[in-house]
Amino acid sequence: MRDKKICIVGMGLLGGSFAMGLIRAGNIVYGIDICEESIAYAKENGYITDGSVSGYGRFVSDADIVVLCLYPHVIIDWVKKNAALLKKGAVITDVCGVKCGIVEKVQSILGDKAEFYSGHPMRGKEVLGVKNADCGIFKNANYILTPTKKNTKEAEAVIRDMAETLGFVTFSILSPEQHDKMVGYVSQLTHVIAVSLMTAADRAELAPYAGDSFRDLTRIATIDETLWSELFLRNRENLIGEIDRFCASMKEFKEYLDREDEVAIKELLRLSTERRRRFDKS
Amino acid sequence: MRDKKICIVGMGLLGGSFAMGLIRAGNIVYGIDICEESIAYAKENGYITDGSVSGYGRFVSDADIVVLCLYPHVIIDWVKKNAALLKKGAVITDVCGVKCGIVEKVQSILGDKAEFYSGHPMRGKEVLGVKNADCGIFKNANYILTPTKKNTKEAEAVIRDMAETLGFVTFSILSPEQHDKMVGYVSQLTHVIAVSLMTAADRAELAPYAGDSFRDLTRIATIDETLWSELFLRNRENLIGEIDRFCASMKEFKEYLDREDEVAIKELLRLSTERRRRFDKS
Numbered sequence: 001m002r003d004k005k006i007c008i009v010g011m012g013l014l015g016g017s018f019a020m021g022l023i024r025a026g027n028i029v030y031g032i033d034i035c036e037e038s039i040a041y042a043k044e045n046g047y048i049t050d051g052s053v054s055g056y057g058r059f060v061s062d063a064d065i066v067v068l069c070l071y072p073h074v075i076i077d078w079v080k081k082n083a084a085l086l087k088k089g090a091v092i093t094d095v096c097g098v099k100c101g102i103v104e105k106v107q108s109i110l111g112d113k114a115e116f117y118s119g120h121p122m123r124g125k126e127v128l129g130v131k132n133a134d135c136g137i138f139k140n141a142n143y144i145l146t147p148t149k150k151n152t153k154e155a156e157a158v159i160r161d162m163a164e165t166l167g168f169v170t171f172s173i174l175s176p177e178q179h180d181k182m183v184g185y186v187s188q189l190t191h192v193i194a195v196s197l198m199t200a201a202d203r204a205e206l207a208p209y210a211g212d213s214f215r216d217l218t219r220i221a222t223i224d225e226t227l228w229s230e231l232f233l234r235n236r237e238n239l240i241g242e243i244d245r246f247c248a249s250m251k252e253f254k255e256y257l258d259r260e261d262e263v264a265i266k267e268l269l270r271l272s273t274e275r276r277r278r279f280d281k282s
Numbered sequence: 283m284r285d286k287k288i289c290i291v292g293m294g295l296l297g298g299s300f301a302m303g304l305i306r307a308g309n310i311v312y313g314i315d316i317c318e319e320s321i322a323y324a325k326e327n328g329y330i331t332d333g334s335v336s337g338y339g340r341f342v343s344d345a346d347i348v349v350l351c352l353y354p355h356v357i358i359d360w361v362k363k364n365a366a367l368l369k370k371g372a373v374i375t376d377v378c379g380v381k382c383g384i385v386e387k388v389q390s391i392l393g394d395k396a397e398f399y400s401g402h403p404m405r406g407k408e409v410l411g412v413k414n415a416d417c418g419i420f421k422n423a424n425y426i427l428t429p430t431k432k433n434t435k436e437a438e439a440v441i442r443d444m445a446e447t448l449g450f451v452t453f454s455i456l457s458p459e460q461h462d463k464m465v466g467y468v469s470q471l472t473h474v475i476a477v478s479l480m481t482a483a484d485r486a487e488l489a490p491y492a493g494d495s496f497r498d499l500t501r502i503a504t505i506d507e508t509l510w511s512e513l514f515l516r517n518r519e520n521l522i523g524e525i526d527r528f529c530a531s532m533k534e535f536k537e538y539l540d541r542e543d544e545v546a547i548k549e550l551l552r553l554s555t556e557r558r559r560r561f562d563k564s
Contacts, residue, residue, distance in 0.1 A: 122491065170490070183491075185488060186488050186492045187496070190495055193475055196534075196535055199550050199554050200528045201527055204557065207560055207561045208424070209468050210468045211404050211468065213501070214469065214472050214561070216499065216502075217499045219498060221554045221555065221557070222554075224551075225547075225551035225555070226548070228551055229547040229551060230544075232539060232547060233544060233547070236540075239539060240536060243535070245483055246479060249481050250525060250532075252481075253474055253481075254529075257518045257525075258518075260515055265514060265515070268477060268481050269506075269510055269511060272503045272505060276480050276503040279489045279500065
């Protein structure tokens with residue numbers, strides 16, 4: 001993708017990284033944020049062609065593509081407020097980690113004005129802000145598209161083109177419901193586990209003994225509380241189901257330990273090894 | 283350490299890696315195993331000076347240091363059977379992941395014949411066998427020493443010297459009880475979590491969507507069932523305590539989700555982030 005006009009709303013880690021990759025590929029990139037400093041940083045570092053915290057109507061109206069890199073609860077408000085500014089035929093997308101309750105709502109607000117084609121780039125970093133932006137993180141990553149019946153093949157092609165320009169190589173199509181069920185397991189449950197391990201007890205005195213396995217497992221325990229509390233709550237039914245299944249599995253393990261059932265423990269370890277191998281990258 | 287005579291008992295991943303590193307540093311290394319093929323492989327690849335599956339008495343008798351790279355339950359039997367062969371003043375050590383029930387028993391079998399100074403090299407790999415041996419894994423790693431009142435400073439110096447030769451740079455001294463409590467949290471609980479996540483449900487269809495966080499968290503779900511079932515059971519009281527604390531923490535998280543308590547969830551995420559930062563490598 002080149003020579004497109006792309007407006008990025010939200011100049012944080014992900015918005016900044018999108019801007020950086022898209023401007024380098026030869027597109028015109030506008031940046032919008034509520035923070036003066038983030039816009040100034042993005043401009044100074046050449047991540048955006050132009051940008052502003054106010055009077056940004058001209059950027060929105062000029063854009064072929066608008067990428068909403070906002071906290072979930074802000075997306076709907078932003079669209080309500082700015083829908084009238086959108087260019088007829090523009091493609092709007094987001095990067096939000098939860099889809100139900102957002103995708104259909106935004107589509108109904110937009111009507112025929114512009115097309116909202118939702119997606120979820122499966123790559124991030126454990127740090128925040130445009131100062132940590134890095135378009136290199138998208139190389140070889142996975143992009144999930146979550147269309148509804150209202151979406152067109154044309155808009156899908158636009159999002160894919162943009163994502164490929166950023167370095168994404170694999171694409172999956174899931175319904176918003178399938179998406180939220182999937183992230184409940186592969187992403188949200190794992191974050192809750194890492195968080196619970198750290199909050200279970202204060203064990204900082206054990207830090208010198210923590211090996212790579214402990215560090216790898218808890219890396220995601222460093223977490224943006226504003227974003228993730230919202231993601232967890234928006235997907236709470238799926239997430240509660242996953243927590244229940246996982247805790248039942250921990251309880252089973254503990255029962256085998258309790259009754260010193262070596263055969264049953266070995267069988268769990270064997271099953272775990274077999275299943276985990278199917279998650280290895282081919 | 284160089285020009286020492288070192289006998290490695292158990293030519294697996296760890297035994298092979300010890301042999302490889304110690305022979306390269308200029309020591310005479312003997313290898314003992316019950317598997318002909320492992321000894322042959324170690325010889326062919328120059329990991330050992332000599333070795334055998336039987337008639338290995340001369341290697342044991344000649345050794346200044348004997349390193350037991352055996353499954354926990356085999357250690358005591360091996361020492362009982364071979365104590366008489368040990369050279370007076372030899373230092374015996376092990377690499378076992380659980381210490382209680384092993385260290386004092388081995389020391390009492392040996393009496394004044396030779397000194398058993400137990401240790402735990404905190405580095406491994408998710409693969410087994412001498413064919414995966416790699417002495418590079420020990421570079422900059424952590425070695426835990428677990429002496430009792432029966433141990434001497436002289437033997438400690440021998441083990442440290444050997445470990446430094448292999449690349450270990452930090453050393454900690456813990457009692458066998460402190461060691462087992464520590465591994466219950468930083469190592470065993472994390473393995474049980476990874477295993478339980480894989481055994482909770484068959485979700486192989488989600489493999490294409492699993493990102494780095496899922497892969498990092500479950501990397502250790504590929505696990506040697508014979509070794510780890512024994513380690514878990516030998517440390518079951520500590521491990522059950524850790525599982526209970528962790529599950530209580532998961533339950534708390536779930537309750538906050540249930541009642542949509544955003545403030546409480548944010549507080550857990552904030553606490554998690556703060557605590558995890560103290561585990562970052564300085």
